Amino acid sequence: MNVFSWLSDFFGSADRQHGPDSIVHRITEHLVFSGEALGWAVLIAVPLGLLLGYTGKAAGLVTALSGAARALPTLGLVTLAVLLAGVGETAVLVPLVALAAPVLLVAACEGVRSTDPELRDAARGIGLTHRQVLLQVCVPWALPALLAGLRTAAVQVIATATVAAYVGLGGLGRYVVDGLATQDFAQTFGGALLVVLLAVATQVLFALLLRFALPAGLRRPRG
Amino acid sequence: MGDEPLVRWNWVRSHLGYLRGLLVDHAEISLLPVLIGLLIAVPLGLLCTRYGRLYQPLAALFNVIYALPALAVFVVLIPYTGLATQATVMIPLTCYALAVLLPTTVDGLRAVPEPVRQAATALGYGPWRRLAAVELPAAVPYLMAGLRVAAVSSISLASVGALVGRGGLGYLFMDGFQRTFPTPIVAGIVLVAALALVTDAVLLLARRLLAPWARREAVGR
Numbered sequence: 001m002n003v004f005s006w007l008s009d010f011f012g013s014a015d016r017q018h019g020p021d022s023i024v025h026r027i028t029e030h031l032v033f034s035g036e037a038l039g040w041a042v043l044i045a046v047p048l049g050l051l052l053g054y055t056g057k058a059a060g061l062v063t064a065l066s067g068a069a070r071a072l073p074t075l076g077l078v079t080l081a082v083l084l085a086g087v088g089e090t091a092v093l094v095p096l097v098a099l100a101a102p103v104l105l106v107a108a109c110e111g112v113r114s115t116d117p118e119l120r121d122a123a124r125g126i127g128l129t130h131r132q133v134l135l136q137v138c139v140p141w142a143l144p145a146l147l148a149g150l151r152t153a154a155v156q157v158i159a160t161a162t163v164a165a166y167v168g169l170g171g172l173g174r175y176v177v178d179g180l181a182t183q184d185f186a187q188t189f190g191g192a193l194l195v196v197l198l199a200v201a202t203q204v205l206f207a208l209l210l211r212f213a214l215p216a217g218l219r220r221p222r223g
Numbered sequence: 224m225g226d227e228p229l230v231r232w233n234w235v236r237s238h239l240g241y242l243r244g245l246l247v248d249h250a251e252i253s254l255l256p257v258l259i260g261l262l263i264a265v266p267l268g269l270l271c272t273r274y275g276r277l278y279q280p281l282a283a284l285f286n287v288i289y290a291l292p293a294l295a296v297f298v299v300l301i302p303y304t305g306l307a308t309q310a311t312v313m314i315p316l317t318c319y320a321l322a323v324l325l326p327t328t329v330d331g332l333r334a335v336p337e338p339v340r341q342a343a344t345a346l347g348y349g350p351w352r353r354l355a356a357v358e359l360p361a362a363v364p365y366l367m368a369g370l371r372v373a374a375v376s377s378i379s380l381a382s383v384g385a386l387v388g389r390g391g392l393g394y395l396f397m398d399g400f401q402r403t404f405p406t407p408i409v410a411g412i413v414l415v416a417a418l419a420l421v422t423d424a425v426l427l428l429a430r431r432l433l434a435p436w437a438r439r440e441a442v443g444r
Contacts, residue, residue, distance in 0.1 A: 003302065070375050071419030073382040075393060076412040079400040083408065159292030166386060167400065176298055180386065185302065192295035203290040 003189065010175075010190025021174075023194065030171035030198065033089065033164070034157045037096035041153060045101040046146070049108025053142070054134045062109050066102035074099055074160045082167040092164040099160055100153040107149020111142025144214060151206035159199050172198065231406045242395075246414055249391025253381035254422065256313045257374050260320030261366075267321075268328030268362075269354070278329060285322035293319075293380045297387045307388025316381060320373040327369030331362025360434070367430035371423050378419040382411070392418075 015021045052058055077095035085091045115138045123133045165173025175191025178184070235242070271278040296315040304310040335358050343353045385393025395411030398404075 067371075067375065067423065068416070068420065070372075071379055071416045071423075073379050073393070073396070073412060073415045075382050075385070076396045076408055076415065079396045080405060080408045080412065083400065083403060083405050155290045159290070159295075162292050162294045163383060163386075166397075173294070176294060177386070180298070188298050189302075192292075192298040195292045195295040196299070199290045199292055199295075200287060203287065 006186035006189045007193070009186040026170065026172050026174060027194070027198065030158070030161055030173075030195075033092060033169075033171065034096070034154070034161045036089070037093050037157050037161070038100055038150075038154055040093065040097045041100035041104055041157075042150070044097070045104035046108045049105040050112055050134065050139065050142070052105075053109035053112030054130075054138055056113060059109055059113055062105055066106045069098065069102040072098065075163050075166070078163055078167055087168050089169075091167065092161070092169050096157050096161060096164075100157050103153040103156070104146075104149050107145050107152075108142060111145030111149075112138045114145070115141045144210065147206070147210050147213070151203065151210065154206060155199055155202050158202050159195070162195050227403070227405065229405050230409050234406045235410055242410060242414065245392050245394060246418065249378070249381060249393075249415070250418060252309055252312050252384065252389065252391055253316060253378045253418075254374060256316035257320045257370065257377050259313075259317050260324050260373060261370065263317075264321055264324035264328045265359075265366075268325060268332055271325070271329050272332045282326060282329075285318075285325055288318050289322035291315075293383045294386060297384060301387060309389060311387055312381060312384035312389045316377050319380065320377055323373040323376075324366070324369045327365045328362060331365030332358055334365065335361045363434040364430060367426055367434070371426045374422045374426060375419045378415060378422065382415055 010016065011023075016023050019025070049062070052062055074095050077098060078092060081091040081094050085094075112134070119137060119141070120133060123137045124130075128136065161171055162173035162176060164171055165175075165177040172191055172195045175187050175194070179186070179188030179191060267281070271281060293315060296318075297311055300311050300314060304314065339357065339361075340353070343357045348356065382390050382393030382396065384390035385397050392411045392415050395407040395414075399407035399409075399411070
């Protein structure tokens with residue numbers, strides 16, 4: 001097996017140390033459009049999810065829609081978006097936002113909906129407005145669920161952003177796709193390994209965030 | 224793209240047989256792994272409930288596997304399983320299915336209330352009979368919720384396999400993209416989504432039949 005020689009070929013090559021094909025540059029590209037997609041998804045889905053969860057309206061619809069959204073193949077959306085809008089950031093952002101938004105929507109909605117009803121009643125009883133109850137009681141309560149949703153969304157976006165290289169965009173997928181096209185398996189293999197490492201690092205980062213960034217009162221065991 | 228319409232219906236009409244072939248291939252490479260995952264998850268879940276210490280490390284391992292990007296895993300497997308073979312696509316999909324199904328199996332088996340378990344023992348049920356008559360049926364709603372998630376994501380992920388030469392309907396995306404011809408892409412998206420929704424509906428129906436008492440939605444991932 002020549003996996004190790006592939007890896008030393010890949011990581012040892014001068015092209016990968018500096019310039020536009022360097023590993024640092026590709027990782028930065030990958031993180032930039034993953035981050036942008038995640039940012040848009042948060043802006044769109046989280047406020048909507050909090051509101052729908054608080055009112056309790058359309059919660060069933062939210063779950064059903066997000067299940068349907070899970071069925072949409074990202075590769076198909078990316079290729080279609082490029083044909084319709086041309087190669088560019090929008091073409092890859094739309095499918096990635098479509099991937100992340102339903103996850104966040106459900107997390108926000110279910111998180112708020114799971115607030116202890118007695119707690120909500122008590123908050124209303126001491127004279128808090130709906131707005132205050134949502135922001136001061138329900139949102140903190142939903143925080144663990146929201147962060148867990150954000151973790152899932154982030155990992156999925158980073159994993160899927162690899163596909164963007166197929167339509168001519170940058171990021172770590174470049175190595176994988178270019179390597180496949182030229183039968184240069186050292187490059188494909190090295191690129192794949194970097195994506196895996198990045199995805200696992202994201203997962204670990206969010207696990208730590210989930211453990212240490214929560215207020216003490218919210219650290220309850222979760223399944 | 225010019226004047227090219229989003230869907231050319233005469234292309235769809237003249238390629239019905241081709242589309243059906245891809246659909247069957249897609250169903251096979253995406254759903255067989257879920258079935259295999261289920262066949263592994265149930266005994267493994269049983270082991271985990273018997274030997275509680277086994278579960279945490281296994282769950283952590285599958286959590287990491289679940290985070291691995293499909294395309295990268297397909298690629299990493301190529302030297303071992305070959306380009307454009309079913310195994311290259313189906314092995315990772317089996318692992319993803321297992322990553323979803325193991326926690327749901329364990330949750331399901333643990334959901335049997337202790338008094339129920341004791342009542343079954345008091346009625347003279349041995350461990351095996353109790354498993355078959357009490358514990359496994361109690362896990363069915365959980366398993367079904369897990370199966371729905373696993374099946375739908377497997378169907379959607381399998382299309383990425385086209386990039387390594389075996390992706391069922393995923394071919395349509397590459398084909399349409401390379402020819403700047405949106406019709407196959409739209410057809411592919413619609414067929415993948417339809418396959419996922421039909422599979423989901425079948426599993427929902429199966430749950431109604433197998434566990435009619437569980438009206439309430441069991442929580443999946």
